[in-house]
Amino acid sequence: MDLKKRIERFKELEYEFNKDFYIKLKEGQNPHTLFIACSDSRVEAETLLQAKAGEIFHIRNVANIVPREEEPDTHPSVVSAIEYAVKILKVKNIIVCGHSNCGGCSAIRNPEGKKELLPYTWEWISQSISISDYINHKYPEMKEEDKAIMLEKLNAVQQLDNLMTYDFVRQAVESGELNLQAYYYDIGTGSISVYNYDSIFSDIIKEITSSRKLFLEQE
Ligand SMILES: [Zn+2]
Structure with a gap:
């Protein structure tokens, strides 16, 4: 049609x-929820949350990334939507939704030629390279297929930490007005795993964050 x-x-x-x-x-x-998802056409918040128009405020970008406050080339389009959702709309939840078979995460795992072919995309997704490097370093024996899934999951949870770098987000979370969660949507099976900010991954995220900070200082 x-x-x-x-x-x-x-x-x-x-x-x-x-x-x-x-x-x-x-x-x-x-809206009760700010939903930060990948641009992937298969990840659709209204369907996953069984919601109607007016319920969900959206941010979508390649690989569902939130730039950290301290990153030098922070992208204001993402942060302005977060700012509006938290300060003005006073959403109760921010969900960062990662998903299986993510092209953005796959490009991070397979960087050959990506910088030349997709320079803008590469610059954008390179914000999450430190997560992929961490997986390589920590789990050298892991199968590539599993490393890719781990990146998709960790990348979603990492964005909760990135969100917390903004004062207005942290204050809303600490006062109990705002709830942060990461989802991992498995497209083929329809199952959704839910991770809180203090999840099983939180220690890993702390390690990745400190290695990224170190990397930025060296640049
Ligand atoms: Zn994706």
């Missing part, structure tokens, strides 16, 4: 049958 037909169908079927709901949306938004 072409896109024009799709928007006509939205108006004729979805909108007309739920008109009251859509008219009420005009009054404003009150």
Whole structure:
């Protein structure tokens, strides 16, 4: 079906049958959750959380990355959406959703030629290279397939630590107004693993963070 037909169908079927709901949306938004996901077309927050329009505030980028506050080339587009969600919309949850078969994470694991072919993507995902390096160093015997999955999971949990580098996020978490969680969505099986900020991975994340800081200082 072409896109024009799709928007006509939205108006004729979805909108007309739920008109009251859509008219009420005009009054404003009150999302409970900021969902930070990969741009991957298969990862869809409204479906995973069984939510409607107005419930979820979105950030999507390649490999669901949140730049750390201390990184020199912090990307304001990501941080501005976090700032708005936390300070103005006062969302109750921030979910960072990693997923299986992630192209961004796969590029981090297989960097050959990526810098030349995809320079912007490479610059962006290189924020998570330290996680991949950590896995290589710590688990040299692990199968590549498992290393890739571990990167996808650790990369999601790492972003919770990255979020906590912003004062306004940390304060909201510490006062109990905001809850941070990482999800790992296994696309083929439909299962979602949930990790809290203080999860089984938290010690690993601390190690990765300190090695990345060291790396930045040396640069
Ligand atoms: Zn992805």
